[in-house]
Amino acid sequence: MWREILAHRNYLIVLLTPFLFLPLPVLLPYKEAQCGYTIILMALFWCTEALPLAVTALLPVLLFPLMGIMDSTTVCMEYLKDTNMLFIGGLLVAIAVEHWDLHKRIALRVLLLIGVRPGLLLMGFMAVTAFLSMWISNTATTAMMVPIAQAVLEQLHRSEVERLQAKEAVAKKGTVNGGFELQETAHQQVNGHVVTVEKEKVSREQEQLEKKHLTFCKGMSLSVCYAASIGGIATLTGTTPNLVMKGQMDDLFPDNDNVVNFASWFSFAFPTMVLLLFLSWVWLLLMFLGVDFRKNFGCGTNDSEKAGSQMAYRIIKNQHQALGPMKFSEITVLVLFVILVLLWFTREPGFMPGWASAAFTKDGKSYVTDATVVIFISMLLFLIPSEVPRCGFRSSTPPGGQIRVTPPLLDWPTVNQKMPWNIVILLGGGFALAKGSEASGLSKWLGSKLTPLETIPHPAIAFVLCLLVAVFTECTSNVATTTLFLPILASMAQAICLNPLYVMLPCTLSASLAFMLPVATPPNAIVFSYGQLRVIDMVKAGCMLNLLGVLTITLAINTWGFPLFDLHNFPNWANGTAGQC
Structure with missing residues (x-):
């Protein structure tokens, strides 16, 4: 019976949970309690994944109108906001980069420069x-990088095995070292076990080599999936929680003067990412490769180790050469990508007027956003041909033959296959939830209950909240985590007269610190599927990385985050649902 219950647990959760918490809106017929009921249901469904995440995100469309919190038209408008278009446009560019293998060329070129x-x-x-x-999804990045890493590691291991096999062959002949052949013969006459001892030594070396290879594979696999999660925090479009935070800011504080844009986010998050990536590298280096820096960095290695490194280097070089010279399509996508980044950075750089405020401002308000820029570049991908157009549209098609039309850089079937539409709905559900919390008064009520936190030092508040989010995101989607936490954190900050960015920004970054469990994020699941890792390996490595990540983010928000976002002062745009400060 227990096995039957476990097998049908999703049905039971979906059917029983609404009735279990039904007394909340029935006994407390207030909009705050009704909105809280919706949040509880969505939180439980998201955590247990009893329903698909995107389906759970549609609950506000059903429950908010029935409870009189918001009308259906207002709720539905939250599902396709400016942030959703930014997400879609960013993915369109990322899909074009993947489609033409530009990301693989960049990866192999950098590996050739760094060495093996x-x-x-x-x-x-x-x-x-x-x-x-930073630019394409962490799932796609991991799926591409892990096979390359496995191929390089296998070649390094194969070279070491060949070295030991050669050594074993010498041992079988009874001659370990040609220079001491006479001495070895004397040893055999005195003690017939010398060759046997040498064979046992080679056998032990083989076992140590296999163990070393497995350990290095574990470290390399974890390094790829962890770096994929860490890299996403650097840009506004790098991972979905960043866009959730941007959307929540614009929704909860519509007069925030566009304080969070691509340039300001990058200025804060990129140094944070670099520092955390360095600390992660040091930790994984010590944990899986040890402190033998001579071998780790190739100082004084023997000829066999050099030969193995050369073979691994040749594998990377062959894969790079197999791509051939850069095609017109790759060059065009790269140029468009560079133009996109430059337009993002110069739209509203902060320290000087951007091109948007100079050319597209009316009545003191700029009508151009980051979404406008990325949609413009995305549309060009569907217009520019993937091959060099023939001069004068001349074609080599024979008379009466079928005319070949050059396809564009991106087509809709490719987009439809790779676009995660469920995340678009998930984003919209989070925005609807935040809007409902504000409209029902739940945000104001939560803010009033959190005023005792004013007595706690602000750095301690940031650290504890980041740690809470980092632990919570191990068990549920990082998008769901930020969607649930950010409106509450915004209300808390307003209640204690604290700049909302001081808690919302670090907690958003902490939602990407999913390092401990294979189910925490898709990159972890991908590397775990290769079979070399155990759960305990990921827990041991990820536990320390979670702590390092929280400490790094707390350091960032309390140092360079203050002047970037003027966190010393409570902003005028934050005076709203929680009263005046």
Whole structure:
């Protein structure tokens, strides 16, 4: 019976949970309690994944109108806001980069520059993965980088095995070292077990080699998935929680003067990412490769180790050469990508007027956002041909033959196959939830209950909240985590007259610190599927990384975060649902 219950647990959760918490809106017929009922249901469904995440995100469309919190038209408008378009446009560019293998070319080129010594190889894979994850999804980045890492490691291992096999062959002949052949013969006459001892020594070396290879594979696999999660925090479009935070800010504080944009986010999060990536590299280096820096960085290695490194280097070089020279499509996508980043940075750089305020401002308000820029670049991907157009539209098609039309850089079937539409709905559900919390008065009520936190030092508040979010995100989706926490954190900050960005920003970054469990995030699941890792390996490595991540983010928000976002002062745009400060 217990097995039957476990097998049908999702049905039971979906059917029983609404009735279990039904007394809340029935006994307390207030909008705050009714909105709280909706949040509880969504939180439990998101944590247990009893329903698909996107389906759970549609609950506000059903419950808010029935409870009189918001009308259906207002709720539905929350599901496709400016932030959703920014997300869609960013993914369109990322899909084009993946479609033409531009990301693979960049990765292999950087690895060729860094080299294949164990320590440098670990650093190279982490740096490349983090950089790619800044622009394309961490899942796609991990799926591409892990096979490359496995191929390089297998070649290094094969070279070591061949060295030991050669040594074993010499041992079988009874001659370990040609220079001491006479001495070895004397040893055999005195003691017939010398060759046997040498064979046992080679056998022990083989066992140590296999163990070393497995340990290095574990470290490399974890380095790739961790770097993919860390790299996503650097840019506004790098991972979905960042966009959730941007959308929540614009929804809860519509007059925030666009304080969070691509340039301001990058200025804060990129140094944080670099510092955390370095600390992660040091931790994984010590944990899986030890403190033998001579071998880790190739100082004084023997000929066999050099030969193994050369073979691994040749594998990367062959994969890079297999891509051939850069095609017109790759060059065009790269140029459009660079233009996109430059337009994002110069739209509203903060320290000087941007091009948007100079050319597209009316009545003191800029009508251009980051979403406008990325949609413009995305549309060009559907217009520019993937091959060099023939001069004068001349074609080599024979008379009467079918005319070949050059396809564009991106087509809709490719987009439809790779676009995660469920995340678009999930984002919209989070915005609807935040809007409902504000409209029902739940945000104001929560803020009034959290005023005792005013007596606690602000750095301590940031640290505890980041740690809470980092632990919570191990068990549920990082998008769901930020969606649930950010409106509450915003209300708390307003109640204690604290700049909302001081808690919302670090907690958003902490939602990406999913390092301890295979189910915490797709990159973890991908590397775990290769079979070399155990759960305990990920827990041991991820526990320390979670702590390092929380400490790094807390340091960032309390140092360079203050002047970037003027966190010393409570902003006028935050005076709203929680009263005046």
